[in-house]
Amino acid sequence: MSCNERPDEFATRREKLRGLSDEELHARFWELANSLVEPLIAEARTHTTASIERSVLLRMGFSSQEAHALAAQMAERSLLGHGAGRLVLELAKSKGISVAAAGAALLEGSHWEALP
Amino acid sequence: MKLSPDRKLDIGEVLADLEHYRPRRKGWTWRKRVEDQAIGPFIYRDTAENLERSIPLPAAHHFGDIDPQSDCVITTEIASGRFEDDLRRMRMVAWQGADHIMVIRTTGQSHIDGLIEGTPEGVGGIPITRKQIRATRKALDAIEDEVGRPINFHSYVSGMAGPEMAVLFAEEGVNGAHQDPQYNVLYRNINMHRSFVDAAEAKRILGEGGILQLDGAHNANATAKQAWKVRPELLVQHAINTAYSLAVGMPSGHIALSTVPPTAPPAPKLRLDLPYAVALRDLFGAFRFRAQQNTRYMESDTLETSVTHVLDTLISRLTSADIQSTITPDEGRNIPWHYNNVAGVNTARQTLMGVDGLMDMVELKEDGPLREQAREIKERAVLFLEEMLEQGGYYAAVAAGQFVDSGNFPERAGDGIARDPDGGNGAGTVIPRETGYGAPVCSHFGDNVYTRGEAKPCTDLGGCTLCDPAKIRYIDELDQEDNVHRRLEASRGGDVDTALRPEVERQGDGIVCVTLFVPADPGTAESAALEMAYHMGLKEPEVISRRVMHPAEGSVFEIKGVLDMAIDTSLLPQLESERLLPEQEIEDWVRAHGLVVVAATLGEDEHSMGLHEILDIKHGGIEKYGFTCHALGTSVSPEALLDEAERTNACAILVSTIVTHSDVHRQNMRRLHELAEARGLRGRLLLVAGGTQISDETARECRMDAGFGRGATGWEVASFLVRNLRGKGE
Numbered sequence: 086m087s088c089n090e091r092p093d094e095f096a097t098r099r100e101k102l103r104g105l106s107d108e109e110l111h112a113r114f115w116e117l118a119n120s121l122v123e124p125l126i127a128e129a130r131t132h133t134t135a136s137i138e139r140s141v142l143l144r145m146g147f148s149s150q151e152a153h154a155l156a157a158q159m160a161e162r163s164l165l166g167h168g169a170g171r172l173v174l175e176l177a178k179s180k181g182i183s184v185a186a187a188g189a190a191l192l193e194g195s196h197w198e199a200l201p
Numbered sequence: 202m203k204l205s206p207d208r209k210l211d212i213g214e215v216l217a218d219l220e221h222y223r224p225r226r227k228g229w230t231w232r233k234r235v236e237d238q239a240i241g242p243f244i245y246r247d248t249a250e251n252l253e254r255s256i257p258l259p260a261a262h263h264f265g266d267i268d269p270q271s272d273c274v275i276t277t278e279i280a281s282g283r284f285e286d287d288l289r290r291m292r293m294v295a296w297q298g299a300d301h302i303m304v305i306r307t308t309g310q311s312h313i314d315g316l317i318e319g320t321p322e323g324v325g326g327i328p329i330t331r332k333q334i335r336a337t338r339k340a341l342d343a344i345e346d347e348v349g350r351p352i353n354f355h356s357y358v359s360g361m362a363g364p365e366m367a368v369l370f371a372e373e374g375v376n377g378a379h380q381d382p383q384y385n386v387l388y389r390n391i392n393m394h395r396s397f398v399d400a401a402e403a404k405r406i407l408g409e410g411g412i413l414q415l416d417g418a419h420n421a422n423a424t425a426k427q428a429w430k431v432r433p434e435l436l437v438q439h440a441i442n443t444a445y446s447l448a449v450g451m452p453s454g455h456i457a458l459s460t461v462p463p464t465a466p467p468a469p470k471l472r473l474d475l476p477y478a479v480a481l482r483d484l485f486g487a488f489r490f491r492a493q494q495n496t497r498y499m500e501s502d503t504l505e506t507s508v509t510h511v512l513d514t515l516i517s518r519l520t521s522a523d524i525q526s527t528i529t530p531d532e533g534r535n536i537p538w539h540y541n542n543v544a545g546v547n548t549a550r551q552t553l554m555g556v557d558g559l560m561d562m563v564e565l566k567e568d569g570p571l572r573e574q575a576r577e578i579k580e581r582a583v584l585f586l587e588e589m590l591e592q593g594g595y596y597a598a599v600a601a602g603q604f605v606d607s608g609n610f611p612e613r614a615g616d617g618i619a620r621d622p623d624g625g626n627g628a629g630t631v632i633p634r635e636t637g638y639g640a641p642v643c644s645h646f647g648d649n650v651y652t653r654g655e656a657k658p659c660t661d662l663g664g665c666t667l668c669d670p671a672k673i674r675y676i677d678e679l680d681q682e683d684n685v686h687r688r689l690e691a692s693r694g695g696d697v698d699t700a701l702r703p704e705v706e707r708q709g710d711g712i713v714c715v716t717l718f719v720p721a722d723p724g725t726a727e728s729a730a731l732e733m734a735y736h737m738g739l740k741e742p743e744v745i746s747r748r749v750m751h752p753a754e755g756s757v758f759e760i761k762g763v764l765d766m767a768i769d770t771s772l773l774p775q776l777e778s779e780r781l782l783p784e785q786e787i788e789d790w791v792r793a794h795g796l797v798v799v800a801a802t803l804g805e806d807e808h809s810m811g812l813h814e815i816l817d818i819k820h821g822g823i824e825k826y827g828f829t830c831h832a833l834g835t836s837v838s839p840e841a842l843l844d845e846a847e848r849t850n851a852c853a854i855l856v857s858t859i860v861t862h863s864d865v866h867r868q869n870m871r872r873l874h875e876l877a878e879a880r881g882l883r884g885r886l887l888l889v890a891g892g893t894q895i896s897d898e899t900a901r902e903c904r905m906d907a908g909f910g911r912g913a914t915g916w917e918v919a920s921f922l923v924r925n926l927r928g929k930g931e
Contacts, residue, residue, distance in 0.1 A: 089601075089602055089606075089613055089615030089617075090608075090613055090614060090615040091608070091611065091612060091613040092612060093608070093609060093611065093612035094611045094612075095577070095580075095581060095584070095609075095611055095612070098584050098611055099577075099580050099584070102580045102583060102584075107483070107576070110576075110579055110580065110583060111483065111484055111579075113583055114436075114440065114484055114579065114582065114583050114586065115440070115444070115484075117583065117586035117587060117589075117590060118437075118440035118441060118443070118444040118586060119444050119448075120590060121441060121444070121586065121589055121590060121594060121595050122441060122444045122445045122448055122595070123448075124594055125397045125445060125595060126401065126445065126448045126449070128394065128397065128398060128631075129397060129398045129400070129401035129402075129449075129646065129647060130401070130646070130647040130648055131633060131634055131647065131648055132394075132398050132631045132632060132633055132634060132647075133398070133631075133632050133634055133638070133647075134364075134395055134398055134399055134627075134630055134631055134632065135314070135630060136314070136315075136361060136362050136363060136364045136365055136399050136402075137364045137398070137399060137402045137640075138640075139315065139362075139364070139365050140364035140365045140367065140368045140402060140406070141640040141641075141642050141645065143365060143368045143369075143666065143674075144368055144642035144643070144644075144659075144665040144666050144667060145641070145642060145662060145665060145666075145672075146665075146666060146672035146673070146674060147674065148674035148676055149315065149316040149318060149331075149365070149674075149676065150318075150676070151674075152365075153315050153316075165632050166632050166633055166634055166635040166638065167635050167637065167638060167639070168634070168638045168639045168640050168649075169640075170639065170640045170641050170642060170662075171637075171638065171639030171640065171641065171650070171651075174639075174641045174661060174662060175639075178661075184662065
């Protein structure tokens with residue numbers, strides 16, 4: 086038996102569950118499941134990824150190719166933590182240009198110094 | 202775009218002006234259940250609205266060609282690799298009752314960190330792109346108009362680009378999607394932090410887009426060495442994805458569990474699978490169920506697979522299913538052939554109609570082994586969840602190899618799939634959000650400075666693509682060689698409409714399948730079978746199924762091969778095949794007119810079997826349509842037949858005759874005609890001859906109105922009589 090092997094200990098392990106009604110068992114099942122996903126959700130709420138940022142840029146009207154290039158260049162400059170969409174939108178506001186123009190300018194290598 | 206049932210789908214029309222195509226609706230559509238629905242001679246308990254056009258089950262013609270539709274959605278999975286072939290397949294399955302079309306992605310798309318554009322060819326599926334989705338959705342719009350029911354289009358939001366794929370689906374009107382980060386982690390070795398962070402965003406987009414989400418737990422069943430032992434884990438996997446989806450904000454009605462009965466005969470299937478199905482529904486009653494059919498124990502025998510799938514579908518009805526998914530019966534031996542998509546759909550359709558109303562008559566016992574085993578599976582799942590928490594949570598449990606272990610938890614076999622939380626594809630790509638992080642778009646999950654009160658997060662932007670589709674950017678093709686237009690040009694060179702080739706997977710692939718029994722030991726028989734296929738002219742013959750009937754007496758083989766030739770349709774003989782009148786139409790007309798026929802074997806002929814098969818109700822003869830038949834027996838003269846026809850005011854005389862060397866049979870038929878004419882009866886009497894060696898041509902030469910040879914049926918004769926008598930009446 087390898088260290089990860091284990092015989093079926095169900096008969097002894099189940100003892101503590103025997104007294105639970107079906108409803109109580111179901112409640113226990115969901116309570117445990119919710120506890121397990123809690124830290125996963127917390128991480129998702131406070132983190133992002135290149136794919137999430139590209140998906141934001143897509144929703145802002147950039148093509149998949151533009152979104153890919155913008156997110157990659159922001160990642161190289163360690164800027165993605167601010168949100169790719171926010172960077173482009175706030176640049177557009179500060180320069181008084183459209184969001185599309187702001188994205189195009191960044192892709193041409195302009196205005197990177199204006200980003201945080 | 203409008204389809205006509207007698208014309209093929211025009212791919213060129215589908216591809217035209219896709220840049221401006223918008224989906225007509227978004228989100229999932231369920232069938233509309235009809236209580237106590239009268240269809241043909243029956244009242245149905247578990248059906249939905251009928252289709253406007255469909256191809257009923259083969260036996261339906263006995264019941265007035267009815268085609269009742271189950272109240273659950275029926276799924277088929279399509280994976281030819283070319284979407285232009287997929288579309289034709291979708292049209293065929295829609296006519297057979299499928300309304301959930303899952304398009305499988307090409308091998309490797311999970312690992313592409315971004316979206317693909319255009320229409321490159323795939324392997325084992327298609328690259329899912331905006332253009333392919335638009336073309337498919339546009340074709341499905343036309344197909345659903347043709348059959349008269351909405352069709353749900355479905356694909357996958359997994360891999361490295363889940364959030365982008367989810368946006369694409371929400372923008373383009375995809376109706377259902379698989380989304381389960383556990384699939385990435387366990388089967389694609391994509392980093393677990395990346396998978397779960399991406400999944401939250403993807404799920405928010407799917408949920409707000411009304412897209413039905415299916416989870417991925419069924420893959421554990423398909424992967425496990427002993428599938429019945431992962432039943433506790435399956436509950437755990439469903440719970441993780443479901444709890445995560447709810448925490449992201451997905452409505453419970455859009456969360457569907459993808460569940461498979463784990464075993465197949467000769468395992469005691471229902472004894473193992475039914476308690477599991479009950480346990481699952483006990484715990485997940487608030488959610489939807491997509492019942493899949495078993496793939497884990499599929500072999501190459503399509504009949505064996507179909508029987509397993511019938512039992513799977515029975516379990517759906519004994520418990521519940523909102524979607525009955527189907528698996529093609531040939532999936533165990535090759536990439537599914539299109540007519541096997543139809544076969545899989547029909548297995549579900551036939552079974553669901555066969556068990557209509559079952560639960561009005563039977564119920565699952567509330568005590569005994571069913572409930573005891575269901576309870577045991579649930580307790581094992583609770584113990585599994587407890588141990589995960591003790592191990593330090595989900596990531597630690599995966600790292601410890603808890604999942605897809607072939608032990609029945611808490612038993613462990615030590616063969617689970619272990620993944621490193623800091624390893625896998627995309628490791629180290631999760632980035633903390635800075636203070637002030639923002640995403641000025643809708644359907645975004647997590648901390649966001651643009652989420653302020655009631656206003657949409659895209660207000661500052663002036664609207665995102667989910668609110669204003671005009672902002673969506675469409676890319677047509679990026680690869681000028683690998684695209685649908687090039688493929689169509691290549692196939693048009695062969696002129697697919699006038700040079701016909703057989704096919705099973707792709708347009709004109711030439712593949713055929715032959716069944717051969719060879720009376721020898723298995724080895725000799727297989728070699729001989731391949732030789733025989735070769736001599737039939739099949740290229741690349743390959744045995745795709747073999748079954749020993751007896752070690753010495755012989756084996757049966759299915760062999761596929763390529764028939765490398767095309768039939769020029771302009772050279773085909775014009776067949777004068779007349780469609781038979783519907784049986785009910787025949788009967789209505791016969792009974793309304795009180796029709797009488799006189800019949801006998803003519804001349805010196807003592808054979809009467811064939812005639813009885815045409816006349817007798819128990820042989821499916823014309824009596825069943827209401828004809829009054831006066832059978833005068835054998836060796837009857839033309840004079841006697843006409844006397845009886847006159848006496849009974851018959852509309853037709855049916856004579857049976859054998860072919861004689863001296864052509865007496867011809868003389869007898871001519872004499873019958875001449876005498877009828879002499880008596881002034883020919884105008885109102887139809888004269889019909891039959892016999893194993895009689896042809897229509899011979900009979901007409903002898904002045905009969907028709908002749909029916911070997912294999913003729915009462916339906917054919919009745920259809921002929923009614924069509925001609927109606928003609929006389931008019």
